[in-house]
Amino acid sequence: MTGNLLGFFIFWGIWLLVPLMIDGTTAISYFIGAWKYERSHRRKRAAFQLESFPSVAVIVPVFNGESYLANCLAALRAQTYPLDKLHVVVVDNHSTDATREVFHVEQAKPFDGRMELISLAFRGKAWALNAGIYMADSDFVCNVDSDTLLREDAIYNMVRAFVMDPKLAAATGTVEVMRPARDDIHPLRKAMAEAEFVEYHVAFRIGRQFQSVTKSLFTLAGAFSFFRKEVLLQTSLYSNTTVAEDTNLTFEVYQNFPGMHVLTVAEAVAYVEPAPDLASLYSQRVRWQRGELEVMSLYPQYLRRNPFKLSGVSTVKSLLIDHTLAFPRVVWTFLFPMMFFMGYSLSLVFSAMVAMYVAYVAIDALYMIVGFALSEGESRRRMRGAWWVFAILPIFRYMTFWFRFGGFLEV
Numbered sequence: 001m002t003g004n005l006l007g008f009f010i011f012w013g014i015w016l017l018v019p020l021m022i023d024g025t026t027a028i029s030y031f032i033g034a035w036k037y038e039r040s041h042r043r044k045r046a047a048f049q050l051e052s053f054p055s056v057a058v059i060v061p062v063f064n065g066e067s068y069l070a071n072c073l074a075a076l077r078a079q080t081y082p083l084d085k086l087h088v089v090v091v092d093n094h095s096t097d098a099t100r101e102v103f104h105v106e107q108a109k110p111f112d113g114r115m116e117l118i119s120l121a122f123r124g125k126a127w128a129l130n131a132g133i134y135m136a137d138s139d140f141v142c143n144v145d146s147d148t149l150l151r152e153d154a155i156y157n158m159v160r161a162f163v164m165d166p167k168l169a170a171a172t173g174t175v176e177v178m179r180p181a182r183d184d185i186h187p188l189r190k191a192m193a194e195a196e197f198v199e200y201h202v203a204f205r206i207g208r209q210f211q212s213v214t215k216s217l218f219t220l221a222g223a224f225s226f227f228r229k230e231v232l233l234q235t236s237l238y239s240n241t242t243v244a245e246d247t248n249l250t251f252e253v254y255q256n257f258p259g260m261h262v263l264t265v266a267e268a269v270a271y272v273e274p275a276p277d278l279a280s281l282y283s284q285r286v287r288w289q290r291g292e293l294e295v296m297s298l299y300p301q302y303l304r305r306n307p308f309k310l311s312g313v314s315t316v317k318s319l320l321i322d323h324t325l326a327f328p329r330v331v332w333t334f335l336f337p338m339m340f341f342m343g344y345s346l347s348l349v350f351s352a353m354v355a356m357y358v359a360y361v362a363i364d365a366l367y368m369i370v371g372f373a374l375s376e377g378e379s380r381r382r383m384r385g386a387w388w389v390f391a392i393l394p395i396f397r398y399m400t401f402w403f404r405f406g407g408f409l410e411v
Contacts, residue, residue, distance in 0.1 A: 032210075044164070048160060048163075048164055049160075050156070050159065050160055050163060053081065053082045053085045053159070054085070054138075054139035054140060054159060054162075054163070055085050055086075055087065055137075055138040055139050055140070056081070056085060056086055056087070056138055056139070056140045056141075056142055056155060056159065057086075057087045057088075057089060057132075057133075057135075057136030057137070057138035057140070057141050057142065057229075058076060058086060058087070058088045058089065058142045058143075058144055058155075059089050059091065059129055059132030059133060059136065059141065059142065059143045059144070060072060060073075060076075060088065060089065060090045060091065060132075060144050060145075060146050061091045061093055061125050061128035061129050061132065061143075061145070061146065062090060062091065062092055062093060062095065062099055062128075062146035063092075063093040063094070063095055063099075063123065063125075063128075063146075064095045064096060064097045064099060065095065065097075065099050065102070065146040065147065066095075066097045066098040066099050066101075066102050068146060068147045068273075069090070069099060069102050069103060069106070069146050070102050070105070070106055071149055072144065072145075072146050072147065072148060072149060073088070073090075073103075073106040073115070074106070075149040075150045075151075075152075076088055076144075076150065077109065077110075077111050078152050079150065079152055079153075079154070079155050079156070080152050080153050080156050081153075081155040081156040081159065082112075083111060083112035083113045084112045084113055085113065086113035086114070086155070087113060087114045087116075087136065087137070087138055088111075088113060088114065088115040088116070089116055089118060089132040089135050089136065090103055090115070090116070090117050090118070090146075091117075091118045091120065091128040091129070091131050091132045092117060092118065092119040092120065092128075093120055093123050093124065093125065093127075093128045094119075094120055094121060094122055094123045100117065100119065103117050104117075116135075118131055118132065118135060124240060125222075125238070125245065126237075126238035126239060126240045126245045127238075127240070129143060129237070129238045129245075130237045130238050133232060133233075133237060136229065138229060139228070139229060140158075140159065140162065140226060140227065140228060140229060141226070141227045141229050141232050142155065142158065142224075142225070142226050142227075143222070143224070143225045143226075143227075144223070144224055144270070145222060145223045145224070145272070147272065147273055148175075148223045148224060148270050148271065148272050149178075149270065149271040149272075150173075150224065150269075150270050150271075151268075151269040151270070151271070153267070153268075154173060154224070154268045154269055154270060155268075157173075157265055157267045157268040158171060158173065158226045158265055158268045161265045161268070162226070162228065167259070167260045167261060168228075168260065168261060168262075168263065169227070169228060169231045169253050169257045169260035169261065169262055170220055170225065170226065170227045170228070170231060170232075170250070170253050170262045171220070171225070171226045171262065171263055171264065171265045171268075172208070172217070172219075172220040172221040172224060172225045172226070172264050172265070173221070173224040173225075173226070173264070173265055173268035173269060173270050174204040174205065174208075174264065174265075174266050174267070174268065174269045174270070175200055175204055175221050175223050175224060175269075175270050175271075175272055176197065176200055176201060176204070176269060176270070176271050176272070176379060177193065177196050177197040177200045177201075177271070177272060177273075177274045178197075178271045178272065178273055178274065179193065179197075179274075179382075180193045180274055181273070189277075191389075191392060192274070192275075192278075192281075192396065193274040193275075194386045194389050195389055195392060195393055195396035196274050196275060196281075196396070197274070197382065197386065197389075198368060198371070198383070198386055198389045198390075198393060199393070199396065199397070199400075201371050201375065201379065201383065202367045202368065202370075202371045204264065204266070205266065205370075205371045205374045205375060206367060206370055206371055206374065208264040208266075209264060209266060209374075211263075211264070212263035212264045214311050214312070215261055215262075215263075215311050215312055215313070216311065216312060216313050216314070217250070217262050217263055217264060217313075218247065218250070218292075218313065219244070219246055219247040219250050219292075220246050220247075220249065220250045220262065221246065221270075222245070222246035223270055223272050224268070224270035225246065226265075226268075227253075231253065231256075231257060231260070234256055234257075235249060235252045235253060235256055236252060237249070241294075241298070242291055242294040242295055242298065243287050243290055243291045243294065244287070244288070244290075244291020244292060244294060244295055247291055247292065247295045248291075248294075248295050248298065250262060251295055251298070251299045251302070251313075254302075254313055255299065255301075266374075269379070281400070281403065282403045282406070285400050285403035285404045285406075285407065286403060286404070286406055286407035287407070288404065288407065289403075289404040289405075289406075289407025289408050290407045293407075293408065302314060336349060336352070336353055339352075357394060360394035360397075361390060361391060361393075361394055364390045364393040364394060364397075365390040368383065368387070368389070368390050368393075371383060372384065
């Protein structure tokens with residue numbers, strides 16, 4: 001009897017409680033890190049005002065962007081940073097639509113800075129970014145995707161962070177998901193967009209802040225990243241050897257500048273469109289996972305770092321959390337339906353499923369509460385309106401987990 005009871009607890013403990021313990025511990029660590037970041041970085045920056053304004057080159061790679069490029073450039077013209085210090089370089093990545101015509105219309109509008117177009121005869125985002133970087137004659141280089149909108153104070157807040165911290169080599173902003181452009185979409189599609197917004201918000205406001213405090217930021221977001229030009233020119237720039245050129249460049253900055261650091265500037269906000277459908281979301285998450293593994297293989301020295309050390313980048317730590325500890329989730333996905341045929345009562349199996357779901361709902365509710373506390377302005381209002389998302393967020397995360405697991409299997 002005792003042996004059977006012990007075996008029961010070991011079985012359920014390994015396959016059900018371990019994933020919860022890992023996610024729960026990660027959540028607590030992230031909360032502490034985000035709180036520490038709020039106290040030590042964000043408040044100090046908010047009280048600091050720039051007295052001089054370094055020049056900034058904004059590189060905008062675009063491919064077939066006739067429907068969204070104008071909005072991106074309008075957001076750049078609306079920046080509170082002195083516009084005469086901005087040099088906007090739009091790199092046309094061999095578009096086949098009216099992208100160039102849209103650019104010329106926007107170029108003709110009043111703008112105190114410089115705005116120019118480069119046209120490439122071939123495709124590839126890395127090539128486009130590098131071409132724009134070589135055209136930059138500025139103190140800082142900012143990379144912005146053509147379907148991304150910068151909040152009006154984004155560049156000012158970025159430059160302020162770099163001026164305050166001479167050891168800051170590169171940074172990424174907070175990326176938030178906009179509301180769907182149309183109101184007449186299916187309710188499930190609208191719910192997915194809200195879940196994606198909360199996922200991004202929590203990831204950047206909590207997860208990325210924790211990584212900034214512990215000097216373990218894994219990637220500079222391709223949608224919005226910022227560099228000291230002298231740092232950028234001492235790297236290989238963006239590489240075509242991986243689908244995650246932004247992560248690859250992040251690791252090269254770590255490798256080439258060990259005395260400097262990389263972090264997230266929370267108050268520099270960029271907005272992106274939600275994934276239009278499940279197929280796009282699947283492709284995005286597969287690409288992220290594949291790119292992560294490709295970059296890990298390119299920098300084997302980070303595999304030798306202690307994964308249990310809180311500070312510093314360790315690819316083993318990422319592998320441990322994303323893959324090794326994900327194995328129990330894969331197992332119980334198929335195990336739950338089989339429990340009934342293994343002699344467990346249907347009520348016990350159902351109760352275990354409900355208990356696990358409730359536990360994950362509680363974890364996501366805590367994430368949302370902390371994310372709400374760390375937000376401001378429109379983000380805070382939208383988080384308040386999306387309070388109900390905590391109930392469906394475990395389903396969304398579970399779905400995207402399998403998408404990323406598919407990327408792991410493809411490598």
